Amino acid sequence: MNRLHELGIRPVAVGGSSAGAVASGLYAAGLTPEEIKKVVFAHRFRRSFVRRTPWFTHYIKSTFNERYYGTFKPEGAVQYLESVLKDRQIESLNTPRYMAAVSDLETCRTLFLKSGPLARTMIASCCIPTVFAPIQINGKYYHDGGVAHEVPIDPWLEEDDIDLIVMHRVTHHETPPPRFFPANLLHYASKSHECAGEQLQEYRLRLAAMHGKKVLVATTTHERPVVFSGRRMPHFYAAGEAEAQRFFDAEISPLL
Numbered sequence: 001m002n003r004l005h006e007l008g009i010r011p012v013a014v015g016g017s018s019a020g021a022v023a024s025g026l027y028a029a030g031l032t033p034e035e036i037k038k039v040v041f042a043h044r045f046r047r048s049f050v051r052r053t054p055w056f057t058h059y060i061k062s063t064f065n066e067r068y069y070g071t072f073k074p075e076g077a078v079q080y081l082e083s084v085l086k087d088r089q090i091e092s093l094n095t096p097r098y099m100a101a102v103s104d105l106e107t108c109r110t111l112f113l114k115s116g117p118l119a120r121t122m123i124a125s126c127c128i129p130t131v132f133a134p135i136q137i138n139g140k141y142y143h144d145g146g147v148a149h150e151v152p153i154d155p156w157l158e159e160d161d162i163d164l165i166v167m168h169r170v171t172h173h174e175t176p177p178p179r180f181f182p183a184n185l186l187h188y189a190s191k192s193h194e195c196a197g198e199q200l201q202e203y204r205l206r207l208a209a210m211h212g213k214k215v216l217v218a219t220t221t222h223e224r225p226v227v228f229s230g231r232r233m234p235h236f237y238a239a240g241e242a243e244a245q246r247f248f249d250a251e252i253s254p255l256l
Helices: 002-006 018-029 033-041 043-051 056-066 074-085 118-124 154-158 183-210 231-254
Strands: 013-016 069-073 097-106 109-113 130-132 133-138 140-144 166-173 213-224
Touching: 002 033, 002 231, 018 074, 018 097, 018 118, 033 043, 033 166, 043 074, 043 213, 056 231, 074 118, 097 118, 130 213, 154 183, 166 231, 183 213, 213 231
Parallel strands: 013 097, 069 130, 166 213
Antiparallel strands: 097 109, 097 140, 133 140
16 A cells, blocks of 8 residues: 555545554555554554453453453554554544444444544454454444455445545465364364455455446465564565555556
């Protein structure tokens, strides 16, 4: 997104799920490419997703008192982004507009939030079920929007000022599946989710065509991040910049 910005691309709307909700939210808030890089590279940001977890008492309370469970409490990540974005509200972002996908597991619905506290919404969209406890916004508990919307575009299909939609998907190099429990179980659960995501993606592209929208898909592929892959982040970032340049040259330039 930063590289496309440097190449002169200015979207009227941005949005995403999970990490995409964070990246697009920082962009919509008006941070410069260098400021965005500083935020996402910060060790403090990565650590903030678990920093506010009251370890032992958290598990006891979750077992007996709390309705919505998660291994970690991501409130520290909200606090970190609020230190960057202050009390910005989504509805105040107009150039570009912003939305984030979140999942309400109680009603089994995906919502596209276009108003409310920016920082809390960005982190709510990152709350992978069972890994992170959900984030509460206006009395509702929200999880990762990527449960059903890897790349959320649905609301834009009915917006008249949007003609071209650029999807950015991040995938990883295939590696042999783990041989031992529970890593192998988690691997196949992940592959099942990936299978559902690919099918939903196919349907979503058909729906966009029915609405007369042109959709271009950019895909960045690199090795799978792990908990301690902070030193690899510049490499991941560079992979995205390289894909943006290739995408601009091959897909965007012919349209200009």
